[in-house]
Amino acid sequence: MTSSTHTNYGFVTLVSIVAAVGGLLFGYDTSVISGAIGFMQTKFHLNSAMQGWVVSCLLIGAIIGAALAGFLSDRFGRKKMLIISGLLFTIGSIISALSPTINLFVIARIIGGIGIGISSTLVPLYIAEIAPSKNRGRLVSLNQLAVVIGISAIYFVNKAIVNAGDQSWDVNYSWRWMLGCGLIPGLLFVFLLLLVPESPRWLEKQGFDEKAFKLLEKINGTDQAKKELADIKNSIQKEASGSIRLLFKPGFRIALIIGVVLAILQQVTGINAIMYYAPEIFKKVGAGTNASLTETIIVGLVNFLFTLVSLWLIDKVGRKTLLIIGSAVMTISLAVVGFEFSSAHPNGTLVLFFILLFVAAFAVSFGPIVWLVIAEIxxxxxxxxxxxxxxxxxxxxxxxxxQFFPILLGKTGPATTFFIFAILSLFAFIFSATVVRETKGKSLEEIETEWSTH
Known part of the structure; x- marks a missing residue:
């Protein structure tokens, strides 16, 4: 019998790690294109607009996947939909690596993107629904750590593949190997998911009381499981209709605004522009191909190290505080990079330093916390x-x-582009300080009750 007060950290952490492998796919697939796009541009004679489309077509799939993930996971379960996401990712990796034409490549990337959209939506949600309140921030953020590991790993994979042959090999084959290697984490994710349980909150919502209780008991012990199950039942009964109209009630309307605005701000403050186009950015300050790829690897390592820092801080300092500090540092860093690019001879070392500072600040704050808050509120x-x-x-x-970053970069130059990101980061700072609420240490049901009473 499980102790009445014991929290089974080993079990919860193991389940969270398995789920977070979905983040590895996310990081891998969104960043693999950074090493491949230059060679594909030569191979398929891509102009700026087409180059942007080849990079961003994955995201069309991700939008479709994210849109479907909620309804389908509420109906069929988190676990089943995560397995489907892994299979779609794997299929997309294989077809994109073998594509003879750019059109088939785009279709393959959209298929993989649907898988990424599903997993990026459901992995944080699944972990949040299974994790104990006091460790939920750290456990959900394992997903972001896995994303960063995927991003970092692909930089090393790209560099190793590029070094395996000459320029002709790179243009014709290296990008295919970069994309095809996604088969390995895709199949690993599907296999590992077969070993983990369904979300206890989803089980209870479907009427599987005994299964939900046994899983909660395994996580937190008998006494806490009884309390948590009672809270979940009460929450479900209070909002029995399950209508999306619930989100437009006065309290939950603020939750929806916070979730959507934070989600948009995570992207428009410039992190993925840097991650997708890092080699091209560093070439603007005079780095050669090998030097720019090396500096891109440094970006990945900083992202990884400061995501670890975030895991340590997130349940101690809290979500709101980290968002405020992170967005302040991001704003300053982007402004300095903009000023450097506006000078006649930008200092490459200074640009690298402040891009790294921006990445570090993002990794501690908006990187993991946005996904966490969306899964909690x-x-x-x-x-x-x-x-x-x-x-x-x-x-x-x-x-x-x-889609528009390479066009913006080409037409207005890097200085204006980074100033725009700096202004958006400033808005992120103001929004975090004035609108976002703290959720540290509260159960999902307590958070829900707070919204419903406002």
Whole structure:
């Protein structure tokens, strides 16, 4: 018998790690294109607009996947939909690597993107629904750590593949290997998901009381499981209709605004422009191909290290405080990069330093916390669909940035581009300080009750 007060951290952490492998796919697939796009541009003679489309077509799939994920996961379960996301990612990786034409490549990337959209929406939600309140921030943020590991790993994979042959090899084959290697984490994710349970909150919503209780008991012990199950039942009964109209009630309307606005701000403050186009940015300050790829690897390592810092701080300092500090540092960093690019001879070392500072600040704040807050703030009955709304907003913003960044960079130059990102980061600072509410240490049902009483 499980102790009446014991929290089974080993079990919860293991389940969270398995789910977070979905983040690895997310990081891998969104960043693999950074190493491939230059060679694909030569291979398929892509102009700036087409180059932006090749990078951002994945995000069309992600928008579709995120839009479907909420409704389908509320109906069929978080676990089943995560398995489907892994299969779609795997299929997309294989077809994109073998594509003889740019049109088939785009279709393959959209298929993989649907998988990414589903997993990016459901992994944080699934972990939030299974994690104990006091560790929920850290456990949900394992997803962001996995995203960053995927981003960092692909920089090393790209560099190794590029070094395996000459320029002709790179243009014809290296990008295919970069994309095809996604098969490995995709299949790993599907296999590992077969070993984890369904979300206890979803089980209870479907009427599987005994299964939900046994899982909660395994996580937190008998006494806490009884209390938590009672809270979940009460929450479900209070909002029995499960209608999306619930989000437009006075209290939950603020939750929806916070979720959607934070999701958009995570993207439009410039992180993915830097991640997708880092080699091209560093070439603007005179770095050669190898040097720019090396500096891109440094960006990935900083992202990884400061995501670890965020895992340590998130349940201690709180969500709101980290968002405020992070967005302040992001604003300053982007402004300095903009000023450097506006000078006749930008200092490459200074540009690298402040881009790294921006990435560090983002990794501690907006990187993990936005996904966490989106997974925490919505009511149990419609959490899947509500999370999907915020995720669709996030992916739409990501699409706009990745589609138009190369055009903006080409027409207005890097200085104006980074000043725009700095202004958006300033807005993120103001929004975090004035609108976002703290959710540290509260159960999902307590958070829901707070919204319903405002």
């Amino acid at each position: 919505f009511p149990t009955n419609i959490r899947g669909r509500a999370t999907a709304i915020a995720s669709v907003a996030l992916w739409l913003a990501d699409f706009v940035v990745s």
